[in-house]
Amino acid sequence: xxxxxxxxxxxxxxxxxxxxxxxxxxxxxxxxxxxxxxxxxxxxxxxxxxxxxxxxxxxxxxxxxxxxxxxxxxxxxxxxxxxxxxxxxxxxxxxxxxxxxxxxxxxxxxxxxxxxxxxxxxxxxxxxxxxxxxxxxxxxxxxxxxxxxxxxxxxxxxxxxxxxxxxxxxxxxxxxxxxxxxxxxxxxxxxxxxxxxxxxxxxxxxxxxxxxxxxxxxxxxxxxxxxxxxxxxxxxxxxxxxxxxxxxxxxxxxxxxxxxxxxxxxxxxxxxxxxxxxxxxxxxxxxxxxxxxxxxxxxxxxxxxxxxxxxxxxxxxxxxxxxxxxxxxxxxxxxxxxxxxxxxxxxxxxxxxxxxxxxxxxxxxxxxxxxxxxxxxxxxxxxxxxxxxxxxxxxxxxxxxxxxxxxxxxxxxxxxxxxxxxxxxxxxxxxxxxxxxxxxxxxxxxxxxxxxxxxxxxxxxxxxxxxxxxxxxxxxxxxxxxxxxxxxxxxxxxxxx
Amino acid sequence: xxxxxxxxxxxxxxxxxxxxxxxxxxxxxxxxxxxxxxxxxxxxxxxxxxxxxxxxxxxxxxxxxxxxxxxxxxxxxxxxxxxxxxxxxxxxxxxxxxxxxxxxxxxxxxxxxxxxxxxxxxxxxxxxxxxxxxxxxxxxxxxxxxxxxxxxxxxxxxxxxxxxxxxxxxxxxxxxxxxxxxxxxxxxxxxxxxxxxxxxxxxxxxxxxxxxxxxxxxxxxxxxxxxxxxxxxxxxxxxxxxxxxxxxxxxxxxxxxxxxxxxxxxxxxxxxxxxxxxxxxxxxxxxxxxxxxxxxxxxxxxxxxxxxxxxxxxxxxxxxxxxxxxxxxxxxxxxxxxxxxxxxxxxxxxxxxxxxxxxxxxxxxxxxxxxxxxxxxxxxxxxxxxxxxxxxxxxxxxxxxxxxxxxxxxxxxxxxxxxxxxxxxxxxxxxxxxxxxxxxxxxxxxxxxxxxxxxxxxxxxxxxxxxxxxxxxxxxxxxxxxxxxxxxxxxxxx
Numbered sequence: 001x002x003x004x005x006x007x008x009x010x011x012x013x014x015x016x017x018x019x020x021x022x023x024x025x026x027x028x029x030x031x032x033x034x035x036x037x038x039x040x041x042x043x044x045x046x047x048x049x050x051x052x053x054x055x056x057x058x059x060x061x062x063x064x065x066x067x068x069x070x071x072x073x074x075x076x077x078x079x080x081x082x083x084x085x086x087x088x089x090x091x092x093x094x095x096x097x098x099x100x101x102x103x104x105x106x107x108x109x110x111x112x113x114x115x116x117x118x119x120x121x122x123x124x125x126x127x128x129x130x131x132x133x134x135x136x137x138x139x140x141x142x143x144x145x146x147x148x149x150x151x152x153x154x155x156x157x158x159x160x161x162x163x164x165x166x167x168x169x170x171x172x173x174x175x176x177x178x179x180x181x182x183x184x185x186x187x188x189x190x191x192x193x194x195x196x197x198x199x200x201x202x203x204x205x206x207x208x209x210x211x212x213x214x215x216x217x218x219x220x221x222x223x224x225x226x227x228x229x230x231x232x233x234x235x236x237x238x239x240x241x242x243x244x245x246x247x248x249x250x251x252x253x254x255x256x257x258x259x260x261x262x263x264x265x266x267x268x269x270x271x272x273x274x275x276x277x278x279x280x281x282x283x284x285x286x287x288x289x290x291x292x293x294x295x296x297x298x299x300x301x302x303x304x305x306x307x308x309x310x311x312x313x314x315x316x317x318x319x320x321x322x323x324x325x326x327x328x329x330x331x332x333x334x335x336x337x338x339x340x341x342x343x344x345x346x347x348x349x350x351x352x353x354x355x356x357x358x359x360x361x362x363x364x365x366x367x368x369x370x371x372x373x374x375x376x377x378x379x380x381x382x383x384x385x386x387x388x389x390x391x392x393x394x395x396x397x398x399x400x401x402x403x404x405x406x407x408x409x410x411x412x413x414x415x416x417x418x419x420x421x422x423x424x425x426x427x428x429x430x431x432x433x434x435x436x437x438x439x440x441x442x443x444x445x446x447x448x449x450x451x452x453x454x455x456x457x458x459x460x461x462x463x464x465x466x467x468x469x470x471x472x473x474x475x476x477x478x479x480x481x482x483x484x485x486x487x488x489x490x491x492x493x494x495x496x497x
Numbered sequence: 498x499x500x501x502x503x504x505x506x507x508x509x510x511x512x513x514x515x516x517x518x519x520x521x522x523x524x525x526x527x528x529x530x531x532x533x534x535x536x537x538x539x540x541x542x543x544x545x546x547x548x549x550x551x552x553x554x555x556x557x558x559x560x561x562x563x564x565x566x567x568x569x570x571x572x573x574x575x576x577x578x579x580x581x582x583x584x585x586x587x588x589x590x591x592x593x594x595x596x597x598x599x600x601x602x603x604x605x606x607x608x609x610x611x612x613x614x615x616x617x618x619x620x621x622x623x624x625x626x627x628x629x630x631x632x633x634x635x636x637x638x639x640x641x642x643x644x645x646x647x648x649x650x651x652x653x654x655x656x657x658x659x660x661x662x663x664x665x666x667x668x669x670x671x672x673x674x675x676x677x678x679x680x681x682x683x684x685x686x687x688x689x690x691x692x693x694x695x696x697x698x699x700x701x702x703x704x705x706x707x708x709x710x711x712x713x714x715x716x717x718x719x720x721x722x723x724x725x726x727x728x729x730x731x732x733x734x735x736x737x738x739x740x741x742x743x744x745x746x747x748x749x750x751x752x753x754x755x756x757x758x759x760x761x762x763x764x765x766x767x768x769x770x771x772x773x774x775x776x777x778x779x780x781x782x783x784x785x786x787x788x789x790x791x792x793x794x795x796x797x798x799x800x801x802x803x804x805x806x807x808x809x810x811x812x813x814x815x816x817x818x819x820x821x822x823x824x825x826x827x828x829x830x831x832x833x834x835x836x837x838x839x840x841x842x843x844x845x846x847x848x849x850x851x852x853x854x855x856x857x858x859x860x861x862x863x864x865x866x867x868x869x870x871x872x873x874x875x876x877x878x879x880x881x882x883x884x885x886x887x888x889x890x891x892x893x894x895x896x897x898x899x900x901x902x903x904x905x906x907x908x909x910x911x912x913x914x915x916x917x918x919x920x921x922x923x924x925x926x927x928x929x930x931x932x933x934x935x936x937x938x939x940x941x942x943x944x945x946x947x948x949x950x951x952x953x954x955x956x957x958x959x960x961x962x963x964x965x966x967x968x969x970x971x972x973x974x975x976x977x978x979x980x981x982x983x984x985x986x987x988x989x990x991x
Contacts, residue, residue, distance in 0.1 A: 379653075383523065383612070394645055399671075400638035406569075409634070409678070413572065416682040424682070428675035435671055439648070439664060447652040447660055484571040 009060060010068045010075030013053040013083065014123050020046040021116040028109030036107055043094055043112045047087045047119070054080050054087075063493055067129060071191055074129035077493035078264065078342070081486060082126045082257050089254035089349050090119050095465045096357040097246030103365040106151050106244065114151075115250065118144035122258035128265055131180045131190040135173070138226070141258060142169050145251055149243040161242025168225070168235045176222025182215025183270075192270040193495055199273040213277050219266055220281050226259045227315045230288035237296075240308035245363060245370075248304055249356035252311060253349050260345040263322060268338060269495060275326035282323035283423065289316025290430040297437045303372050306437060307355055310396060313434055318344045320427055321411040324418035333417055339491040340410035343484055347395075347407040347476070354392045354469040361385065361458055361466060375441055377450025385456060386445045388470030393442050395473045397435040403476035403483075410484065504548050505562050505578040508588055509626040512542040512595065516618030519611050528610040532603055535614035539599045542621060543592040549585055555973055558582070558981030560631060560695070569634070573690050577632040582978035583759055583829065584628040586971065587752055590836045591628070593960075594748045595621040597953050598741040601844055604949070605740065605851050606654065613654055616646035617741060624749050628756065633681040633692040640753065641674050647742065647750065655737040662730075662737035669720050669730040677717035677761075680710050684765070698764040701990050707769035714762045721754025722810045725783045735803035736856070740847030743799065747806050747839035752832050755813045759825070759982065763817065767986045770818065777818040782911045784811025789918030793925070798846045799856050801926055802839060805882060808915060809835045815912055816897040819904045820986055825979050826972055827896025833971060834881070834889035834964055841878040841957040845871070848950055849930075853939050858929050862936030867943040872931045874946075874954040879927045881961045883920040889964030 008015065024046070028039045057066075063077040093115070101107040121141030128134035146169065150162035184190055186208045187198040202208040225232040240248045267278050293313025300306040321341025325334035362369030362378075369375075379386040395404030408431060415424045458466070476483060515538020522531045554561060560579030568576040580588065598617050606613045623646075626639035644667055652663035685692055688700050702710070720727045731751075735743045763770050770777075785808050792804035809831065816828030848871060849864070850856055865872035881888035884895075894915065901909035935941045946954070964971060 379609075379612075387520075390645075399641055399645060401642050405638070405641075409682075410572075412679065413682045413685065416679065417686050421679065421683060424679050425676070428679055429672075432668065432672050432675055436664070436668065439667055442648070443652060443660055443664070446649055447663070481569040481571060484569065488571055 008068055009057060010066045010127070011073055012057055013050045014120060014127070016053055017046060017050050017116060017120050017123065020049065021113055021120065024116065025109065025113045028112070031109075036102075036109075039109055039112050040094065040098060043116060044091055046116060047091045047094075050123075051084055051087045054083050063489075065493070065495060069133075071193070072130035072133045073124075073127050075127060076495075078490040079127045079261070081490040082261050082342075083123050085346050085349065086119065086122050086126070086254045086257050089257065089353055090115065090250075092353045092357070092465060092469065093246070093250045093253060095461050096249060096353070096360050099459050099462065100244075100246045100360045100363055104152065104244065106246070111148070111151060114144045114148050118148070118250070119254070122254060125258045125265075126261040128262075129192050129269070131184070131192065134192075134262060134265060135177065135180070137258075138176070138262065139173065141255060142173070145247075145255070148247045148250060149239060151247065152244050155244070157242045158244060161239045164242075165235055165239045172222050172225030172232070175218045175225070179215045179218025179220075179222060182211055182218065186211045186215065192265055195270045196272060196495075199271065203273045212274060216271060216274055216278055217281070219271070220278055220285075223259075223263055223266060224285050226262065227256075227319075228312055229285045229315050229319060230292045230312060233289065233292065233312045236312055237305050237308040240311070241302060241305045245304065245356065245359050245368065249353065249360065252307065252356055253353045256311075256315070256345055256349050256352070260318070260342065264338065264342075264494070267322065268325070268334070272326065272331070272334075276329070279323040279326065282319045286316045286319035286323060287423075287426060289313060289319070290427060294430045294434040297434065300437070301372055302370050303359055303375070303441075304370055306372065307352070307359075310434065310437070311352065313430065314344075314348050314396075317408065317411060317427060317431070318348065320415050320423065324414040324420065327418045333414070335488060335492050336417065337414040338494075339484070339487040340407075340414040342491060343410050343487040344407040346483065346487065347403050350469065350476075351392055351395050351404060351473060354388070354466065354473065355396065357462070357466050357469060358385065358389045358392065361456065361462065364454075364457065372441065372444060373451060375444045376448040376452075378445040381450055381453065382456040385458070385466070388467060389445060390442055391470045391473050393438040395477070397438040398431050399435070401477045402473050403480055404473070405477065406480040406484070502548070503562075503564050504545055504552075505580065505588075505625075505629045506564055507545040508542060508549070508592065509578070509622050509629065511545055511622070512538055512592075512618040512625070513622035515539070515541065516615040516622065519618060520615040522611045525608070525610055528607075531611035531614055532599070535599045535618060536596075538618050539592075539596045539621070542618070542625075543596050546589050546592045546625075549580065549588065553582075553585060553974065555582075556977060558977040563631075568632075572634070572685070572692065574634045574692050575632045576635060577693065578626075578629040578635075579631045580629055582975040583982070584756065585974060586829070586833055587628045587749070587756060588625050590752075590833055591621055591624045591749045594745060594836065594840055597840065597844070597956065598744055600949060601744070601847065601953050602739070602741045605847070609653065613650070613739075613741075616650050617745065620646040620650075620745065624753070627753060631694050633684070633694055633697070636694065637674070637678060637681060641671070643750065643753075644670055647746065650742040651734055651738045654739040654742065657737075658733070659737040662733040665730045666734040669727065673717035673720040676713040680713035683710065694760065698985065700765070702766065704768060704772075704991060707766040707990065708772070711762055711766040711769035711773060714757065714766070718754040718757035718762065719780075721757065722751060722814060723754065723807060724780045724811070724814060725788065725807070728784070728788070728807045731807060732800050732803040735806075735843075736797060736799045740843055740850070743843040743847075744840040747802070747843060748836040751806060751810055752836060755810065755817070755828065755832055758814065758817055759829075764982060764985045766990075768989055768991055770986065771820070774818045774820070777814060778908060781811045781815035781818070782908065784808055785815065785912055785915045786918065789915060789922065792922040793918065795922075796858055797856050798849075798858055798926060798930070799843070801858075801922060802842045802846065805919070805922060806835065806839050808918065809839070812894060812897050812912065812915065815908075816893075816900060819900050819908070820983065821900050821903055822979055822983060823896045823903070824900030825983065826975055827893050827900055829893075829975050829979070830889075830896060830964070830968060830971060831893025834893050834961070837957050837960045837964070838878055838881045838890055841954060841961065842875075842882060844950075844953055844957070845875045845878060848946055848954075852943055858926055860937070861930040861940060862933045863931075863940055864943065865931045866935050867940060868945045870951065871946045871954075874951075874958060875927065875931060877958050877961065879923045881965070882923045884916055887962070887965045889961045889968070891965060892968045
C-alpha cells in the first residue's frame with residue numbers, strides 16, 4: 001500500500017503549514033502596520049489550506065494507517081479528525097482575539113507566526129508515531145505558547161505567568177523524556193507501535209516490568225502536566241489568569257486536543273499492554289482533578305481563574321473515558337471508551353473556545369473583563385450574547401439539551417460499562433458541585449443589574465462566529481449522533497484498538 | 498398503532514417553536530407581539546393535544562400514538578414517543594395550564610415579557626416531551642432540560658430571595674437526576690444496549706441491583722415530588738417564584754416525580770418496590786400528617802399552599818405504594834386534581850399579590866367585602882383543597898383512603914386525618930384572608946377581578962367541578978394502563 005502513495009503524503013498539511021508560516025513571517029516584515037489584516041487573512045487562509053490538504057490526505061489514504069519518515073509520522077483517521085478540529089479551534093482563536101490584540105498593541109506579525117508554529121507543533125504531536133516526533137511536536141507547541149504568554153512584554157503579570165509556565169513546562173518535559181528513556185531501555189525501541197509489540201512480549205517478565213512501570217510513572221506525570229490534572233495542575237490557574245485573555249483562549253482550546261492525542265499515542269498506541277497499571281494511575285489523577293477543579297472553582301471571583309479550575313475538572317472527567325478501556329485484560333470496549341474521551345475533548349474545546357470568546361467580547365480597549373461581576377446584567381445589555389453564554393455555561397455544567405451533557409453521558413456510559421459504577425457516582429457528584437459555579441455565571445447575567453451599561457460592540461466576524469459557536473453547542477446537543485460516530489470511527493482506525 | 502399525524506411531536510415542538518419565535522420578538526417594546534404570539538402558541542399547543550383524547554383507545558394498555566426514529570445510533574438511542582392512559586392526562590393538563598399561565602401573566606409581567614413567555618412555552622414543550630418519552634435518554638434530556646427555564650423564571654421574575662431559591666431548586670433537582678442518569682446507564686448495560694423504557698420493564702434484575710436502582714430513582718423522583726425529608730426546596734421555590742412559575746411548579750413539575758415512580762420505579766424494580774414500600778408509606782404519611790401541621794403554622798399564603806402541596810403529594814406516593822387499583826388510580830386522579838387546585842390557589846394568591854404586594858395572611862382580612870367574585874372562586878378552590886365531595890379533591894383522596902383500607906386500617910386512618918388537617922389549614926387561611934372586617938386601607942381599596950382573571954379562575958373552576966362530579970372519563974382513560982401496571986408490579990423479576 002505504501003508504495004502507491006507519494007512518500008511524504010501523510011505530512012502534506014504540516015509541510016504546507018511550515019512553508020506558509022515562513023512566508024507569513026517574511027511577508028509581514030514588509031507590511032506597513034495598517035496592513036496587518038492581510039497577515040490575519042493569510043493565516044486564516046493557511047488554516048483553510050491545511051484543512052483542504054488534510055481532507056485530501058484522508059481521501060487518498062482512505063482513512064487507513066499511512067506512515068512516513070521511517071515510521072516516525074503516522075496519518076490515521078484520528079489524526080486527521082483531530083487536526084481538522086485543531087484548525088477550527090485555531091481559526092476561532094484568531095477571529096476572537098483580533099480586536100482584543102489590536103486594542104492592546106499585540107496585533108503584530110509575531111503573534112500569527114507563533115500561533116501557526118504552535119499549530120504545527122500540535123499537528124506533529126497528533127501524528128507522532130515515535131517518541132522523538134512526539135517530543136519535538138510538544139516542544140514546538142510549548143515554546144510557542146511560552147512566547148505567546150509573554151507577548152505583552154510590558155505586563156509584569158504576563159511575564160510572571162510565562163516564566164512559571166516555562167519552568168514547570170520544562171520540568172514536565174524532563175519527566176516525559178526520562179520516562180521515555182526508561183521505556184527505551186526496556187524495549188529497545190522509540191517507535192510507538194514497535195514499543196507496543198515489544199511490550200506484549202516482555203510485559204510478563206518481572207524484571208522488565210519493574211523498569212517499565214517506573215518509566216510509565218514518569219510518562220504519565222509528564223502527560224498529566226500537559227493535560228493539567230491534579231496534582232500537576234499548579235500552573236493552570238496562574239497561567240490562565242496571568243496571560244492576556246487571547247493567549248488564555250489559545251492555551252485553553254486547541255492544545256487540549258493535542259494533549260488528548262498525546263495521551264492516546266503514548267498510553268494506547270504505545271503502552272496498552274500496561275493498561276492495568278496506567279489505568280490505576282489515571283483513576284487517582286481523575287478523581288483528584290474533579291475534586292480540586294470543581295471545589296476550587298467555587299471560590300474564584302476571576303472568571304479566567306474559574307475557567308482554569310473548570311478545565312482541571314473537565315480534564316479529570318475526560319480521563320475517566322481513557323481509563324475505562326481495558327477491563328480485566330479485555331480490550332473489547334476500548335473503542336467505545338476512547339472515543340467517548342475523544343468526543344469529550346472535542347466538545348470541551350468547543351465550549352472553552354466559546355466561553356473565553358465571551359470574555360474577550362466583554363473586554364475592550366483599556367478594560368479587561370476578568371471578574372465574574374463583569375458579567376452582571378449581561379441580559380439587559382445584550383440578550384443575544386447572554387443567551388449564547390447561557391448555552392455555553394449549561395453545556396459546561398452538562399445540562400441537556402446542550403452537547404456538554406452528551407459528552408458526560410458518553411464518558412459515564414464507558415465508565416459504567418467498565419463496571420466502575422462507584423467512579424461514575426463520584427463523577428456525577430463532582431459535576432453537581434461544578435454546576436454551581438456555572439449557574440452563578442447565569443445568575444449574574446440574568447438575575448443581577450448591570451454595573452457597566454456600555455453597549456456591547458461585536459465586530460461582525462466575531463459576532464457571527466461566537467453566535468455559531470454557541471448555537472453549535474445547542475445543535476450538537478439536539479443531534480449529537482454524527483460527531484459521536486465520527487469519534488468512534490476515528491478511534492477504531494487506531495492500530496491496537 | 499402508528500399514528501398518521503405525529504400529534505405527540507406536535508405537542509412537544511409547537512410550544513418550543515412558539516417559544517423561540519416569542520424570544521425573537523426581543524425587547525420589551527414589542528411586549529404586545531410577544532404576548533399575542535405566546536397565546537397563539539400555547540393555544541395551538543393545547544389544541545394539538547385534543548386529538549390524543551379523541552383518538553385514544555380505552556381498551557388497551559399498549560402505548561399509543563407511537564413515534565419511533567433512530568436518534569443517536571452510537572448508543573442505540575431513539576426518538577421514541579408514545580402515551581398510555583397514565584401519561585396522556587398529564588400532557589393535557591400541562592398544555593391546559595400553560596394557556597392559563599400565559600393569560601395570567603398578560604399584564605402582570607412587565608419586565609422582559611418575551612423571555613418570560615418563551616420560558617413557559619419552552620418548558621411546556623419539554624414537559625410534554627418528558628411525559629411522552631419512551632426512551633431513557635430522551636426522557637432524561639427533557640426531564641433535566643426543564644430545569645433551565647424554571648431556574649430563569651424563579652431567578653428573573655421572582656421575589657426578594659429569588660437567587661437562593663432558584664439555586665436551591667436547581668441543585669436539589671440536579672443531584673437526584675444525576676444519580677438517575679447513572680441508573681439509566683447501568684440499565685443500558687444490563688439490557689444489552691437498549692435505552693427503551695419498555696425493554697427495561699421486562700428486564701430481569703437481581704435484588705441488590707433492584708434496590709440500588711430503586712434508591713437512585715428515589716433520589717431523582719423524591720426530590721421532584723417532593724417527599725419528606727427532601728422537600729425543603731419547594732417552599733422556597735414557591736414563595737419566590739412569580740405566580741405563573743408557582744402554578745407550573747405545583748401543577749406539573751411536581752407530577753414529574755410521581756410520574757417517574759409509576760414509569761420507572763414500580764415496573765423496573767417491582768421487588769425492591771415491594772420490599773421498600775413500608776419506607777415509602779412511612780415517608781408519605783409523615784408528609785400527610787406532619788407537613789399538614791406545618792402548613793397550619795404558616796403566615797405566608799404561598800408557603801402555606803406549598804406545604805399543602807407536599808401533603809397532597811404525600812397522598813399520591815402513598816397511593817402508589819399500596820399496590821392496588823384504587824390506590825394507583827386514586828393517586829393519578831389526585832395528581833390531576835392537585836394540578837388544577839394548586840394552580841388555581843396560586844393564581845388566587847397572585848391576584849391578591851398583584852394588588853397588595855404582600856403574601857402575608859396578616860396583611861389581609863375582609864377581602865370578601867371588596868372582591869366578592871374573587872372570594873367565591875377562592876372558596877371553591879379552598880374547598881377542593883380540603884377534599885370536599887363534588888370537587889376534584891375529594892375523588893382522589895377518597896380512592897387512596899379506600900385503597901389503603903384494603904391494605905391496613907391504621908395506614909388508612911393516618912391518611913384520613915388529612916381531611917382534618919387539610920380543612921384546618923385551608924379554611925383557617927381562607928377565613929383570615931377573606932372574611933371578617935376590612936382589615937386595612939389597602940384591602941378597602943381593592944378592585945374585584947376583571948375579565949382576564951375571571952377567565953383563568955373560571956376555567957379552572959370548571960375543571961375542578963367536572964372532575965369532582967363526573968370523574969369517570971378520567972378513570973376510564975387510565976384503567977387499562979393501571980391494571981397492566983399492577984400486574985407488572987405483582988410479578989417478581991428475580
